[in-house]
Amino acid sequence: MKEPYIERMLRSFVSAMSFLFVMGFASVFYAQNTPLISGGMGFETSTNGGNTSYTPVIMPLLAAPLGDHLLVESRAILLDTVFPKTGKGYDSQHFIALSYLQGDYIATPHVTVVGGYFLIPFGTYNDRLSPIWISNFQDAPLISSLGTMTSGSATGGMLRGNAWSTSKVSIDYAAYFSAGSTNEQFQSSRASGGRVNAYFPHARLEIGTSYGHLLEHKQENFYGAHVWWEPAQVPLRVRSEYAHGEHSQGLWIEGDYRLSQFGGAESLIGRLEPVFRWQQTFRNSPDATDGLPSVDTKRADFGLDYHLPHEVRINTSYARQFSSTGNRNIWETAIVYRFLFPAWRGK
Amino acid sequence: MKSCKHLLIVVSLLAVSATFAQTSNMSAAQPRSDRHEARPKSVHEPQKSEGERVFDENCSRCHNAPEGFSPRISGTIVRHMRVRANLSEKDEQALLRFLNP
Secondary structure, three states: OOHHHHHHHHHHHHHHHHHHHHHHHHHOOOOOOOOEEEEEEEEEEEEEOOEEEEEEEEEEEEEEEEOOOEEEEEEEEEEEEEEEOOOOOEEEEEEEEEEEEEEEEEEEOOEEEEEEEEEOOOOOHHHHHOOOOOOOOOOOOOOOOOOOOOOOEEEEEEEEEEEEEOOOOEEEEEEEEEEOEOOOOOOEOOEEEEEEEEEEOOOOEEEEEEEEEEOOOOOOEEEEEEEEEOOOOOOEEEEEEEEEOOOEEEEEEEEEEOOOOOOOOOOOOOOEEEEEEEEEEEEOOOOOOOOOOOOOEEEEEEEEEEEEOOOEEEEEEEEEEEEOOOOEEEEEEEEEEEEEEEOOOOO | OHHHHHHHHHHHHHHHHHHHHHHHHOOOOOOOOOHHHHHHHHHHOOOOOHHHHHHHHHHHHHOOOOOOOOHHHHHHHHHHHHHHOOOOHHHHHHHHHHHOO
């Protein structure tokens, strides 16, 4: 990555943060509406096929409410990967980017208008599970690039909100349009799409479907579906997702079980959380740009997370990946700290 | 390259200072239930409040509850969650009451 690019990205991020800080002063008079800084920082290691890389990463998020209806929010990612060079020694690569910078206007009880640079609502991983302080595994699912239009973000507008909510079901939606942008800070493709979710509180079951249409180059359609289930009486989460593109498709299913029934969530054993994920991708026709493996692939991830006090979590995982190009082992560890505090000190 | 390094150092320092600032800012406001802690005990506890239900069913679907946060940002958190989790207006109000009893 070129250094001037990194400098420009850093300057853009610092400028965006400064802008949000200044804008946030407008909300200081509302007792509970002080702008917040949140996010996660961590140190990750990954050993893939015998090569180990090390990645310190920071993912800061800033949210500033303005008045009664507006929220301005932004998230960035800053990381530096140190990896073995061919031959001898190590090399490193920086990556700094804005994940999103958007304004949210709560127009009616059922409609929020979003404008700016925002995460594409396709499936569940991109806009709900990708922060390092949320995801159970260090690696994104193999199908995470399907439907998210390469960059994962859109430049344009989105309508979203809760369409219908009763004690039995809650239905929400998101629909967006994105313009194509080759700007270094705001890369996006010309695309449109959306997602509809139905949540059944009694069963604690969520079912959703997504659609995306790439409006440039290949004019490609993407379809997705997901099912999440959290049974009420046990600390178990089961998440699954399927995505289909013109050239490939795939699925993942993930379960995590916090051992809090052994002495409570704060006990030595109760802080442990075994996690498991099964993934499968299918290649229908060659496409080097869709981000999925070039051949049919299966992968099983076994993880063990440990929730330390003060918002620190240790993630460890082992994965075995099977494909016709060769099977491989992937070992990963990470320590992640989540922070959440007001943007400035108050009384 | 120098200015790039300086910017990285500044960002790192900000992150470290933020870590210490959080400790001093942490106070009363915090969700009264944790997804993992509440469930086994729920049959022995009083009926859940509406806000607690909203927190349990919406926020906790994606992430664990934070250990605590300043009451000065509770309104911001709720508005952020309203947008991110597509909460209804009624659920937003219930969640705000839950975080600011």
